[in-house]
Amino acid sequence: MTQITLALSKGRIFEETLPLLAAAGIVPSESPESSRKLIIGTNRPEVRLIIVRASDVPTYVQHGAADLGIAGKDVLIEHGGEGLYQPVDLNIAKCRMMVATPVGFDYQAAVRRGARLRVATKYVNTARLHFAEKGVHVDLIKLYGSMELAPLVGLADVIVDLVSTGGTLKANNLVAVEEIMPISSRLVVNQAALKLKHDTLQPIIEAFRAAAQK
Numbered sequence: 001m002t003q004i005t006l007a008l009s010k011g012r013i014f015e016e017t018l019p020l021l022a023a024a025g026i027v028p029s030e031s032p033e034s035s036r037k038l039i040i041g042t043n044r045p046e047v048r049l050i051i052v053r054a055s056d057v058p059t060y061v062q063h064g065a066a067d068l069g070i071a072g073k074d075v076l077i078e079h080g081g082e083g084l085y086q087p088v089d090l091n092i093a094k095c096r097m098m099v100a101t102p103v104g105f106d107y108q109a110a111v112r113r114g115a116r117l118r119v120a121t122k123y124v125n126t127a128r129l130h131f132a133e134k135g136v137h138v139d140l141i142k143l144y145g146s147m148e149l150a151p152l153v154g155l156a157d158v159i160v161d162l163v164s165t166g167g168t169l170k171a172n173n174l175v176a177v178e179e180i181m182p183i184s185s186r187l188v189v190n191q192a193a194l195k196l197k198h199d200t201l202q203p204i205i206e207a208f209r210a211a212a213q214k
């Protein structure tokens, strides 16, 4: 029996992945939210889930510690995607990568006059590429979370962050001024595993593909 390991993160990705797993005939034996276990069995003896940080999913799959996983496009861009096959856009955990500023900051005017902008973000690769394409000079300030705070205390002029409802920006008197790209989560597969475990992996990939298209 070929063992299959699927890497998932808790929270929104896990919730939205459950129906896709069900469509592939995979039912976790417990919830990662209530259990502290990091390895969770399923109804299929050959399939197990591992629970990792969202930003660590590509690393586990790249090194073959997981055969497949689910990761946001934001995370995949920052990781680089080496060694990963990305066969399916699952259309889950959707949001937008945005530039945001304090209300009243004239972003377009700052860009027009060629100002050098201080940009706080967790997504430094995405931000670097975006501003380089626009020809805007930036100083990137790497943060690991709560980017919304940075402009409020003078650490940065603008932030690059994910926005879904817009509630977090609003609560902090910030406004989205530019969309960088739409974001959704992708199925990622280890390239060597896809060859070696093809007969077991391919039906799972196809079930995910079919469920995502509904």
Ligand code: PRT
Residues within 6 Å of the ligand: 009, 010, 011, 012, 013, 053, 054, 055, 071, 072, 073, 074, 075, 093, 094, 095, 161, 162, 163, 164, 165, 166, 167, 168, 169, 183, 184, 185
């Ligand atoms: O939380 P942790 O540090 O463990 O990791 P993580 O934040 O990377 O993971 P998690 O579970 O929060 O997010 C997993 C994936 O969900 C991300 O990689 C995205 O692809 C996707 N996703 C979808 C989002 C959002 N929507 C989202 N709104 N990830 C984060 N947010 C955050 C955003 O950064 C901001 O702080 O939610 C806040 C804004 O939300 P709104 O609704 O107020 O606009």
Ligand code: MG
Residues within 6 Å of the ligand: none
């Ligand atoms: Mg989070």
